[in-house]
Amino acid sequence: MEIMDRIYKNVMNKVNEMSSFQRNLFILAYNYKMEQISKGHSTPLCDSFIFRKVRGLLGGNIRLLLCGGAPLSATTQRFMNICFCCPVGQGYGLTESCGAGTITEVWDYNTGRVGAPLVCCEIKLKNWEEGGYFNTDKPHPRGEILIGGQNVTMGYYKNEAKTKADFFEDENGQRWLCTGDIGEFDPDGCLKIIDRKKDLVKLQAGEYVSLGKVEAALKNLPLIDNICAYANSYHSYVIGFVVPNQKELTELARKKGLTGTWEELCNSSEMENEVLKVLSEAAISASLEKFEIPVKIRLSPEPWTPETGLVTDAFKLKRKELKTHYQADIERMYGRK
Known part of the structure; x- marks a missing residue:
């Protein structure tokens, strides 16, 4: 799942860097094939001329993809279906x-x-x-x-x-x-x-928040390399720990006139607020409830890898270890002295 999400983000970043004509052609072909898949039809011309280069990222001969490590987002699953020209199932x-x-059955293209x-x-x-x-x-x-x-x-x-x-x-x-x-x-x-x-946490006011749902809605943003949502029953809002994408965050800082080293940018309250604005807009577009949207975040200058002990070998979040690692930030974001 993590590998598929990273492929999706990297390809879409490349698409956004294309010329206007190339980008519009890709989007046109993508939407056309998505419609044809829903009708049970194939698109050999699109596969040969538009998606051939994307297929080549995995060798070009993939006949079937199966994901079983964690729930695969509908967006990523449909992207893999379309661009890699093969069924993408889940177990x-x-x-x-x-x-x-x-x-799933091979012929099942539902997400x-x-x-x-x-x-x-x-x-x-x-x-x-x-x-x-x-x-x-x-x-x-x-x-x-x-x-x-x-x-x-x-x-x-x-x-x-x-x-x-x-x-x-x-x-x-x-x-x-x-x-x-x-x-x-x-x-x-x-x-x-x-x-x-x-993953379900009951907030102080009684609402239930699915932390996994919040993370799934936000983790495919180009600005985000990884995210962990956090909440507890003693407070009324959600917070988050974010590993930002270095290229995207640096560009965002440049646009906002902020300078500094990578660590200084991640430790900047101004950058936290700017990233939070992006997350909030994406959360609203993903139809998250108001109480599900993170109110405060901590930007992490270091990626989470199995070596850090914050994720598993399959890059699943270790919530207990993350909570311990960011305990001081949790207290800060929840206003404790």
Whole structure:
């Protein structure tokens, strides 16, 4: 997912640097192919003359792309479909379910879905009253995803408490894993991942914020290399930690008449405010609620890599480590002395 997002951002940056004619031609072909895909048609001329160079970034012979590390944004998935001229599917599963869960069909060009359950397991949705998700919801049932079957592990090594919390057996002897992910079933039996219990935070005024939703809406901005949203129940607004793109931030600083080293720019309150304006505009365009939009941010001059311990080897955010690392900034942004 992270690799696909980076490809999308880099290609779109190159498109924006094209001449007006080239850029408009690319956009015209892109929109035309998106319409044809929705009708089930192919576009061999666009593939050969417009998207050939983009396809070459991955060798030019890709026949299928599959993402399973984290939810892939609809924008990135559609971009990969169009520019790499191949189906882009998603799969879902956990280590505790031996990786097996769901996978999309090759012919399914819908975005945001992870497919139907595999033959080795069953999936059902459990009500999560606190979050407002119920398997009786209309028009689509929603709830915490439970995976059952022979592929579900026996538990966690030497961790009885967590095993009891995350696994259980029903009256028929079927073993189930409580994933902590919130799903929604489409009428054809395909699953969508719409939230995660650990990513939901209840603000002081009672609103629930999905941190993953906020990050997904903002992370594809050219100005952003990485972002982590943060909130807690003792305050009424969301804050964020941002790794800015050096080229884009430097250009923004130049336009605003701000100078300094990279570290000085990232530590500048003026730059924080300028980046925050860009984030707020993007959040509104992405239809985020007002309470979901970050009110304050911290710009990080150093990228988050597995070596820093702030992201996993698959570049997933380590929220606990990020919270510890930015504790002083959290206190500053929430006004603590």
